[in-house]
Amino acid sequence: MAQTAPAPGDETAIQSYLAMWSRDSDINAASVDRFYAPEVDYYGKHLSRAAVLADKLRYIRGWPQRRYTEVPGSIRARCNADRSRCRVSIVMAWRRVGRSANVSVGRARMTFDFVPVEGSRKIARESAHIL
Numbered sequence: 001m002a003q004t005a006p007a008p009g010d011e012t013a014i015q016s017y018l019a020m021w022s023r024d025s026d027i028n029a030a031s032v033d034r035f036y037a038p039e040v041d042y043y044g045k046h047l048s049r050a051a052v053l054a055d056k057l058r059y060i061r062g063w064p065q066r067r068y069t070e071v072p073g074s075i076r077a078r079c080n081a082d083r084s085r086c087r088v089s090i091v092m093a094w095r096r097v098g099r100s101a102n103v104s105v106g107r108a109r110m111t112f113d114f115v116p117v118e119g120s121r122k123i124a125r126e127s128a129h130i131l
Helices: 010-021 029-035 049-062
Strands: 002-004 036-042 045-048 065-070 076-079 086-097 103-117 120-130
Touching: 010 029, 010 065, 010 086, 010 103, 029 036, 029 049, 029 120, 036 049, 036 103, 045 049, 086 120
Parallel strands: 036 120
Antiparallel strands: 002 076, 036 045, 065 086, 076 086, 086 103, 103 120
C-alpha cells in the first residue's frame, strides 16, 4: 500500500466514529453495523460484528463518561492501487471517567482498515497504540 489521502468518506467515517464513542446512546447494533464489516480483525482477534458490539458495550459500562477527539493534522492513509483497502490512522485524544470516578486522560494512534462491503466502506480491522 502506498501513502495516499484517505479514500473518499474514510476521514469523515473516523470523525463520526469518534463522535459516536463520546455518546452512550449511539453505541448500539445499528451503529456497529454501520461502521463495521461482518467480520473484523479486532485488536488481533477475528470477531463478528456481534462480538465487537458486545466488547464495546462492556467497555462503556466500565467507562460511562467518555470524550474522544481527533488530534488535528494526525490522519494518515495508505491505500492499495484501486483503493479497495485503505489503512487509515489518526491520533485520538481521550478523557474518560470510570464507574468509580477514576479519570483517564491520554492519546492513542487508532488504525482502521476500510474495505467496500454491503454497499459502503466499513472497518475490517481496528487496532490502537497508546502514545
